[in-house]
Amino acid sequence: MIIGLEHYLVLGALLFCIGFFIALSKKNAIGVLIGVELMLNAVNLTLVAFSRFGSAEVALSTQVFVVFIIAVAAAEVAVGLALALVVYRNRQTISVDRTTLLKG
Amino acid sequence: MLSDVNLLGPELVLLVVGGFLLIADLFIKDRRLLMGTTLAALLGSILYSAVLLTEGHVGSQGFGGVHVVDKFAIFFQILLAGAAMAAVLVSTETMQRTPSRRGEYLALILFSTAGLQLLAGSRDLIMIFIALELTSISQYILVGFYKDRWGSEGGLKYLLTGAVASAVLLYGMAILLGLTGSTNLSEIASYIAWQGDGKEDALILAAVFLIAGFGFKAAVAPFQMWAPDAYTGAPTPIAAYLSVASKAAAFAILIRVFFEALGDDLLAEHWKTIFAVLATISMFVGNFFAIRQNNIKRMLAYSSVAQAGTLMIGLAAISADRGELLGASGILFYLAGYTVTNLAAFTVIVLIANQNGGSYDIRKYAGLGKKSPWLSIVLAFALISLIGLPPTAVFFGKIYLFETAVQSGLAWLAVIGTVNTLISAAYYLRPVKAMFIDTAEDEADETSMPRPSNSVLATMGLVTAGVLVIGLHPGLLINAAEAAVSAIFS
Numbered sequence: 001m002i003i004g005l006e007h008y009l010v011l012g013a014l015l016f017c018i019g020f021f022i023a024l025s026k027k028n029a030i031g032v033l034i035g036v037e038l039m040l041n042a043v044n045l046t047l048v049a050f051s052r053f054g055s056a057e058v059a060l061s062t063q064v065f066v067v068f069i070i071a072v073a074a075a076e077v078a079v080g081l082a083l084a085l086v087v088y089r090n091r092q093t094i095s096v097d098r099t100t101l102l103k104g
Numbered sequence: 105m106l107s108d109v110n111l112l113g114p115e116l117v118l119l120v121v122g123g124f125l126l127i128a129d130l131f132i133k134d135r136r137l138l139m140g141t142t143l144a145a146l147l148g149s150i151l152y153s154a155v156l157l158t159e160g161h162v163g164s165q166g167f168g169g170v171h172v173v174d175k176f177a178i179f180f181q182i183l184l185a186g187a188a189m190a191a192v193l194v195s196t197e198t199m200q201r202t203p204s205r206r207g208e209y210l211a212l213i214l215f216s217t218a219g220l221q222l223l224a225g226s227r228d229l230i231m232i233f234i235a236l237e238l239t240s241i242s243q244y245i246l247v248g249f250y251k252d253r254w255g256s257e258g259g260l261k262y263l264l265t266g267a268v269a270s271a272v273l274l275y276g277m278a279i280l281l282g283l284t285g286s287t288n289l290s291e292i293a294s295y296i297a298w299q300g301d302g303k304e305d306a307l308i309l310a311a312v313f314l315i316a317g318f319g320f321k322a323a324v325a326p327f328q329m330w331a332p333d334a335y336t337g338a339p340t341p342i343a344a345y346l347s348v349a350s351k352a353a354a355f356a357i358l359i360r361v362f363f364e365a366l367g368d369d370l371l372a373e374h375w376k377t378i379f380a381v382l383a384t385i386s387m388f389v390g391n392f393f394a395i396r397q398n399n400i401k402r403m404l405a406y407s408s409v410a411q412a413g414t415l416m417i418g419l420a421a422i423s424a425d426r427g428e429l430l431g432a433s434g435i436l437f438y439l440a441g442y443t444v445t446n447l448a449a450f451t452v453i454v455l456i457a458n459q460n461g462g463s464y465d466i467r468k469y470a471g472l473g474k475k476s477p478w479l480s481i482v483l484a485f486a487l488i489s490l491i492g493l494p495p496t497a498v499f500f501g502k503i504y505l506f507e508t509a510v511q512s513g514l515a516w517l518a519v520i521g522t523v524n525t526l527i528s529a530a531y532y533l534r535p536v537k538a539m540f541i542d543t544a545e546d547e548a549d550e551t552s553m554p555r556p557s558n559s560v561l562a563t564m565g566l567v568t569a570g571v572l573v574i575g576l577h578p579g580l581l582i583n584a585a586e587a588a589v590s591a592i593f594s
Contacts, residue, residue: 061281
């Protein structure tokens with residue numbers, strides 16, 4: 001079997017859906033962040049697949065895009081962990097469904 | 105290359121001063137000096153935009169078409185910097201609460217504003233993503249700035265939902281990039297025009313992901329769940345800033361992406377349906393949840409969701425009737441009017457909380473009409489303006505948008521908009537009733553009223569004057585809005 005663009009795209013879509021499901025269903029804030037990370041890497045996989053099978057110009061912009069996504073995701077997770085730490089200090093829990101001071 | 109940097113001037117001023125503030129924070133302890141520097145940077149950014157406008161740089165693209173300086177971008181750059189100035193000016197109390205982190209606070213406001221300004225001028229998917237994240241990450245920190253229970257919870261919820269939204273946005277961008285082979289908006293547009301036949305389904309899928317990502321920033325239902333929590337937890341000046349600046353920039357990029365890159369006539373028919381549905385959901389969800397709130401910040405959060413729905417009417421109308429400048433300039437006019445009015449409301453709320461012992465409970469507003477008549481009158485004026493009663497900024501904006509909707513065959517949407525305006529009166533008038541009709545239960549603490557700071561009072565005067573000026577002389581702003589949108593729809 002020849003592995004073509006479709007295979008990568010389907011894998012990317014599956015990973016994206018799994019990540020999305022994790023982000024929605026996890027109660028632990030860190031778990032949600034892991035789900036988001038999976039979604040972002042699904043996007044990266046999709047982009048890299050386009051880079052492999054596209055023209056030289058597409059390859060360049062997709063690869064630049066991927067590098068930016070990796071860098072920004074790291075920044076986002078850093079802030080996310082810092083906020084999770086503050087929440088933990090205040091509440092002794094980082095469970096998303098038990099931080100319900102604000103609702104309604 | 106140097107001329108490209110020149111085009112980024114308004115944003116660079118903010119980024120450089122922001123970086124300087126982070127360092128200066130270590131040895132400058134004077135609050136006024138720090139705030140003055142921040143305000144000077146924002147003013148410098150506005151002036152830089154004005155210089156770019158007058159010196160014939162309009163229409164020039166920088167860095168290989170990634171960034172553009174057109175009247176549309178300049179309109180938003182000035183609006184956003186103005187909103188940030190108001191937020192900084194009302195931050196005196198916030199800065200007294202966090203004396204050791206003043207520089208950080210101001211720097212983050214500058215970074216966030218620079219991100220939003222970049223967003224308004226982006227013409228490239230990668231650039232849009234970077235600008236969006238620059239502003240989002242700064243805002244996550246600002247929302248949790250107090251590090252108390254409410255702030256950290258609001259910040260974490262904002263971050264988690266925001267991270268999911270940006271991942272969804274990125275997936276949409278990846279699909280779009282794979283389909284069209286370009287990240288540049290005008291190249292995407294020309295690809296769709298020449299080879300777009302038969303790819304509508306995939307393009308619509310990508311667009312839905314994009315709408316989810318941008319709709320999150322604009323707090324359009326059903327992507328609004330972060331707004332009430334973030335507004336309640338955030339320092340009030342930041343809540344004010346989020347409610348106006350994020351929304352304005354999100355609508356700017358929605359207009360740019362959907363009418364510059366994806367504005368093909370065949371596709372626009374689909375955007376009409378999507379935007380009309382989102383407008384309806386957003387108005388009803390925002391208004392119904394707003395009625396139930398007792399905290400005025402939460403109430404204004406849901407009201408901002410409803411206002412985003414009203415703005416969506418404009419997007420649906422321009423999708424239905426391409427080349428119609430009236431709808432797009434209506435959105436810009438409404439955004440500017442709403443920005444000024446909402447800032448007025450939030451400024452008074454800061455002042456009232458200052459006197460009420462930090463309370464945002466609407467029930468505690470009882471009898472305020474007697475205690476501090478001026479504040480009550482200004483708040484009542486701002487809230488009545490938000491309903492859209494004449495002759496105020498929001499009134500003309502609504503007339504503008506509903507008129508365009510009717511003209512482009514979306515009369516039903518205008519009817520829903522009108523019904524929702526009536527519903528919104530129910531909660532906008534509640535604080536007014538509390539202030540002027542209800543009587544306070546305890547009149548004991550009348551002596552302990554701290555004097556409000558001059559900068560907050562001055563901001564209140566300025567934005568209230570702004571609401572009146574736009575309401576009485578809408579022509580000036582209408583001309584500016586029309587000039588701005590002619591850059592996109594030409």
